[in-house]
Amino acid sequence: xxxxxxxxxxxxxxxxxxxxxxxxxxxxxxxxxxxxxxxxxxxxxxxxxxxxxxxxxxxxxxxxxxxxxxxxxxxxxxxxxxxxxxxxxxxxxxxxxxxxxxxxxxxxxxxxxxxxxxxxxxxxxxxxxxxxxxxxxxxxxxxxxxxxxxxxxxxxxxxxxxxxxxxxxxxxxxxxxxxxxxxxxxxxxxxxxxxxxxxxxxxxxxxxxxxxxxxxxxxxxxxxxxxxxxxxxxxxxxxxxxxxxxxxxxxxxxxxxxxxxxxxxxxxxxxxxxxxxxxxxxxxxxxxxxxxxxxxxxxxxxxxxxxxxxxxxxxxxxxxxxxxxxxxxxxxxxxxxxxxxxxxxxxxxxxxxxxxxxxxxxxxxxxxxxxxxxxxxxxxxxxxxxxxxxxxxxxxxxxxxxxxxxxxxxxxxxxxxxxxxxxxxxxxxxxxxxxxxxxxxxxxxxxxxxxxxxxxxxxxxxxxxxxxxxxxxxxxxxxxxxxxxxxxx
Numbered sequence: 001x002x003x004x005x006x007x008x009x010x011x012x013x014x015x016x017x018x019x020x021x022x023x024x025x026x027x028x029x030x031x032x033x034x035x036x037x038x039x040x041x042x043x044x045x046x047x048x049x050x051x052x053x054x055x056x057x058x059x060x061x062x063x064x065x066x067x068x069x070x071x072x073x074x075x076x077x078x079x080x081x082x083x084x085x086x087x088x089x090x091x092x093x094x095x096x097x098x099x100x101x102x103x104x105x106x107x108x109x110x111x112x113x114x115x116x117x118x119x120x121x122x123x124x125x126x127x128x129x130x131x132x133x134x135x136x137x138x139x140x141x142x143x144x145x146x147x148x149x150x151x152x153x154x155x156x157x158x159x160x161x162x163x164x165x166x167x168x169x170x171x172x173x174x175x176x177x178x179x180x181x182x183x184x185x186x187x188x189x190x191x192x193x194x195x196x197x198x199x200x201x202x203x204x205x206x207x208x209x210x211x212x213x214x215x216x217x218x219x220x221x222x223x224x225x226x227x228x229x230x231x232x233x234x235x236x237x238x239x240x241x242x243x244x245x246x247x248x249x250x251x252x253x254x255x256x257x258x259x260x261x262x263x264x265x266x267x268x269x270x271x272x273x274x275x276x277x278x279x280x281x282x283x284x285x286x287x288x289x290x291x292x293x294x295x296x297x298x299x300x301x302x303x304x305x306x307x308x309x310x311x312x313x314x315x316x317x318x319x320x321x322x323x324x325x326x327x328x329x330x331x332x333x334x335x336x337x338x339x340x341x342x343x344x345x346x347x348x349x350x351x352x353x354x355x356x357x358x359x360x361x362x363x364x365x366x367x368x369x370x371x372x373x374x375x376x377x378x379x380x381x382x383x384x385x386x387x388x389x390x391x392x393x394x395x396x397x398x399x400x401x402x403x404x405x406x407x408x409x410x411x412x413x414x415x416x417x418x419x420x421x422x423x424x425x426x427x428x429x430x431x432x433x434x435x436x437x438x439x440x441x442x443x444x445x446x447x448x449x450x451x452x453x454x455x456x457x458x459x460x461x462x463x464x465x466x467x468x469x470x471x472x473x474x475x476x477x478x479x480x481x482x483x484x485x486x487x488x489x
Contacts, residue, residue: 011052012243015448015485018251025247027054029230029255033113035059035106035391036237041071043457044237046467048078049474055079055229057113058237059105061087083112083127088378106347106391107377107398110234111370114358117228122362122370227355230255235350238457238466240473242422244481245450249409249417250352252285257316258357260399261407262345264418268393270341278327279342281318281407320403341400347392348454349419357404364402373398412449414442421450422477424469430476440480447481 010026017024032051036044036058044058056079060067064082075082085105115122231250233241253259267276324336345351362369376398396406414421430440440446453473457466 009487012247012481013485014247014251015244016248016251022251025230025250027052027243030054030233030243030246031113031117031229031231032056032233032235032241033059033109034235034237034239035102035109037061037102038067038071040237040457040463041067042463042467043470045071045078045080046470047237047240049471050240050243050477051078052243053079055081055117057081057083057109057116059083059085059109059112061085061102061105081116083109083116083123085112085126103389103391103394104377106236107394108374109391110232110353110358110395111361111373113232113234114228114362115370118358118362123374227255227359230355232353232355232358233350234347234353235452236348236454238455238470239348239350240453240455240470241350242447242450242452242477244447244485245417245421246352248448249451253283253354254285254356255354256356257284257354258360258404259354259407260345260351260357260396260404261353261409262349262351262418263408263410263416264346264349264420265343265406265408266346268341268344268397269389270339270397271343272328272336272340275327276343279323279336279405281316281323281405283407283409284316284318286410318405318407320400320405323405338401341393341397342405344390344393344396345406346419347390347395348456349416350452350454351392351406351418352451361399361402361404369402373402376401414446414449417449417451419452419454421446422453424453424455424473427453427473427476430480439483443480444484447477447484 010024012027014024032047032054033056034044034047037060041058044056047056058080060082061084063084064072067082072082085108087101088104112123112127115127120127231246233246235241249261253261265280267273271279320337320342323342324333328336360369361373365372377394399405409417412421426440426446433440455466455469455473457463457469460466460469
């Protein structure tokens with residue numbers, strides 16, 4: 001799991017790694033963060049199928065010792081830590097109920113997660129969450145067996161039985177999909193032995209990756225790093241991140257620059273009209289004025305535009321202040337920065353925050369930035385009519401007012417990177433495509449471009465069904481990915 005000076009395989013490698021000296025992004029460079037609730041823990045923990053050992057921070061409305069302990073039994077094995085923040089059911093003036101009672105908790109999730117992994121005292125007591133005794137004992141025993149010491153930011157050692165269980169689950173899922181595809185081909189009389197062989201080979205490779213990941217998880221040694229992560233994947237507990245697409249998108253981004261990335265946005269209750277769509281940033285490595293078309297051509301051609309080497313990015317100077325000066329010079333410039341907001345990213349399909357943004361956020365107001373962010377989200381001076389509706393709107397508004405606008409990653413001909421390129425329907429139909437001897441439509445482009453999907457679990461019959469759906473989608477995504485980019489053993 002950790003970098004030990006050895007080159008280790010990654011379960012979701014970048015389809016076209018950078019050649020400019022940057023190390024390819026690995027799952028260990030990310031952390032997944034999501035607000036959740038006790039009854040939705042089966043949905044949140046189903047993210048294990050696509051995370052494949054990636055760390056996660058879940059933010060609930062009560063401390064972890066108040067959660068069902070049977071649901072937390074394997075959290076340490078899956079590198080999950082827990083923060084909490086109380087719900088706010090009513091508006092500050094008490095006149096009406098808020099849009100959703102967990103909105104402020106969802107909005108604070110990135111700050112709480114950063115504090116959990118960087119310094120739990122930054123937002124105590126919400127990040128000083130005691131780990132259940134049975135997890136500490138299991139984690140300590142396993143760390144001792146592996147010759148590692150537990151991390152100061154929470155248990156990250158593996159528990160062998162849980163790791164092996166996940167590996168066996170991955171084997172069963174990939175074998176099942178392959179077997180059903182092959183059986184359907186035979187029943188239909190489709191004579192495509194090469195495809196059958198390819199599907200079976202891909203299933204074997206996916207299964208091998210699951211077993212290899214479990215083995216490495218057992219041997220993982222904790223190596224302190226300067227930053228606890230490079231990128232934060234933030235979304236709902238039913239948001240799926242497709243890691244090949246995530247790594248391809250972020251290939252040329254410098255994580256030390258302040259990035260808040262999304263291309264699925266809507267107009268907020270305090271967004272000025274007209275001109276709200278001019279109040280967003282562009283990627284610092286793409287030239288101003290042609291970034292959308294240039295990015296698309298580069299994507300489609302499989303080309304990689306030169307980007308700054310690690311630590312050499314000087315930034316593009318995009319900030320709330322710069323955007324307000326450009327769009328509203330003069331009398332409205334201050335109002336733009338302190339009263340208004342830019343476009344609001346849609347939280348269901350997720351967004352990505354850089355470690356650079358979170359460090360800069362923590363540093364504002366003489367190092368009290370996380371509390372300033374919390375104060376903004378609790379904003380007692382806000383009126384009923386201007387209250388943001390949704391945790392994503394809370395978060396975006398307060399990041400804007402503290403100086404951090406959203407960055408639009410640019411144009412893609414397949415729709416938005418976040419939430420549109422790979423849909424549930426397309427992934428439900430993928431096995432049928434395989435039974436007909438073809439890959440899903442534009443599979444290469446979609447699998448190397450799609451970043452997220454929102455499952456909308458509340459429309460499914462139960463949280464168990466939602467968790468199984470996440471498992472299925474992750475399995476299909478991995479199987480097609482293995483067909484497109486076979487593992488070289």
